[in-house]
Amino acid sequence: MAQAAPPKEYPPLEGSQRTLGTIALSAAVFMNVLDSSIANVSIPAIAGDLGVSSSQGTWVITSFAVANAISLPLTGWLTQRIGQVRLFVWSVLLFVLTSWLCGFAPSLEMLILFRVLQGAVAGPMIPLSQTLMLASYPKAKAGMALALWSMTTLVAPVAGPLLGGWISDNYSWPWIFYINVPVGLVAAWAAWRIYQHRESATRNLPIDKVGLALLVIWVAAFQIMLDKGKELEWFQSGEIILLAVIAFVTFVFFLIWELTDKHPIVDLRLFALRNFTIGCMTLAVAYGVFFGTVVLLPLWLQTTMGYTATYAGLVTAPVGILAIILTPVVGKLLATQDPRRLVTAAFAVFAVVSYLRSGFNTQADIRTIVIPTIIQGAAMAAFFVPLVSITLSGLAPERIPSAAGLSNFVRMSFGAFGTSVATTVWEDRTTLHHAQLTESIHPGNPVADQAIQGLQARGLSLEQALSTINNLIQQQAATLSATDIFYISTGIFLLLIGLVWLARPIRAGGASKEAAGAH
Incomplete structure (x- = not known):
């Protein structure tokens, strides 16, 4: 050693x-x-x-x-x-x-x-x-x-x-x-x-290849899960579930390995x-x-x-x-x-x-x-x-x-x-x-109708008026x-x-x- x-x-x-x-x-x-x-x-x-x-x-x-x-x-x-x-x-x-x-x-x-x-x-x-x-x-x-x-x-x-x-x-x-x-x-x-x-003293330590591999896998899997989650609707996606399992399992093994290895x-x-x-x-x-x-x-x-x-x-x-x-x-x-x-x-x-x-x-x-x-x-x-x-x-x-x-x-x-x-x-x-704010934007709502009419009075078409309101929402x-x-x-x-x-x-x-x- x-x-x-x-x-x-x-x-x-x-x-x-x-x-x-x-x-x-x-x-x-x-x-x-x-x-x-x-x-x-x-x-x-x-x-x-x-x-x-x-x-x-x-x-x-x-x-x-x-x-x-x-x-x-x-x-x-x-x-x-x-x-x-x-x-x-x-x-x-x-x-x-x-x-x-x-x-x-x-x-x-x-x-x-x-x-x-x-x-x-x-x-x-x-x-x-x-x-x-x-x-x-x-x-x-x-x-x-x-x-x-x-x-x-x-x-x-x-x-x-x-x-x-x-x-x-x-x-x-x-x-x-x-x-x-x-x-x-x-x-x-x-x-x-x-x-x-x-310079500090050095020594020829062995490389903890298993610990390094586990570290890379669990951190990368967890981060990708976080970044991709919103695009793939989180745990409704099989890919996200797989990433979560990989992250959790490798993290547990990482903890066990690093706490028991001689040169973690x-x-x-x-x-x-x-x-x-x-x-x-x-x-x-x-x-x-x-x-x-x-x-x-x-x-x-x-x-x-x-x-x-x-x-x-x-x-x-x-x-x-x-x-x-x-x-x-x-x-x-x-x-x-x-x-x-x-x-x-x-x-x-x-x-x-x-x-x-x-x-x-x-x-x-x-x-x-x-x-x-x-x-x-x-x-x-x-x-x-x-x-x-x-x-x-x-x-x-x-x-x-x-x-x-x-x-x-x-x-x-x-x-x-x-x-x-x-x-x-x-x-x-x-x-x-x-979604909550647009619930009240429908024909017959006095406020919505007034806003649409006001925008149309300024020369906007119905589609343009609705698009403007949607942007504000x-x-x-x-x-x-x-x-x-x-x-x-x-x-x-x-x-x-x-x-x-x-x-x-x-x-x-x-x-x-x-x-x-x-x-």
Whole structure:
């Protein structure tokens, strides 16, 4: 059996080295997270150019997210085989190559293939940037290191829709992928220059082929089931039933295999730690709900409210204002405050924002839409860093890459699932509301007859008048459906407040009482 080399402890970076390392790691993370959101407002442009529906176009988002989620938990195993610095740099360089290929994709099928490859090679980037960032700073400044790291994860989802919309309206959608090339090359060069002499110990671990195959099968089957469900009428379809059975059976076998194998590709034993489990699951559910609404809002603005891609991006961009301002403050507060209190405040704000959005209507003006968006920035700043702190509390340095990879896998999986669920529920509820609203539109109804006569008086034929009324009903139905989702989100965030308090309090230095007792 391969013996683990003793973990190497490197002193924190100082001065310009730390600054350049922080910038390099942040740029790589920014590029990665940007690609998970930049296509959101560009879906109509991509779908139109490639001759597919907007519903099919959402595969551009979910294909990346699923492949990324599958490769994330492999980070710990790959780090022990390759070394965290080499793995990080190779991940960035391959991400640049696949981004370039995405821009050249001539069809939706090819674009999805390249997005799958892009997501797969991007997996190790986020957890390893987290690991390298923490190692670059003294332990006393771990909260600030996480805050600086998370700044990019907060800014990128904001910049993504804005940048994607501007590029789609003024250039062409392939440029949303081409912009990764210069950023990635510079980030890889700088990271190698700073960290090449701080490589982690490696060992020749056997490949857990069975675990990897089971992981790919159950995640892919579950995601395809979610994406295809709305088209195939869910469990009325034999294909959906088959996918559900495959996902469930392979997931059960995956759990059994990984918990009993000597060299599991995913360290599921981390879930034996209460803080890892509570922090990981709370962050995942919150991120799934958050990301689902991040995808839904620009789609609603463009398809229902008549916004251009650029304008939809501008309306959603102010969410970054408070996030950028408050994230460093949250990093400092982590040194003295219970992170559970910060998360509670964040979820309360998320609930308020969702509740405000549940009151949107087809007459909503810019001010009505932007105010909740600005407020949401405060919640974004206060939920991510504290939950990461809870999740990684008390772990030995050599377990952090595995823990970061696994927690990010669960988070990204829930982000992909949240997107699928949000778009599916939106379409289903839109159909339901449309049917309910049209029940009263029939000959003999005074309101309907008056509306039709008014439109005909303006020169429209009967068919044109009915089509105009149907479009108005569709707009109203889509809006009611979106507000349903925002209302449900309110309740979920309130329930998550109770969940986070199941975690144990963290002592000074980042160790939980549970971990301290274990030592």
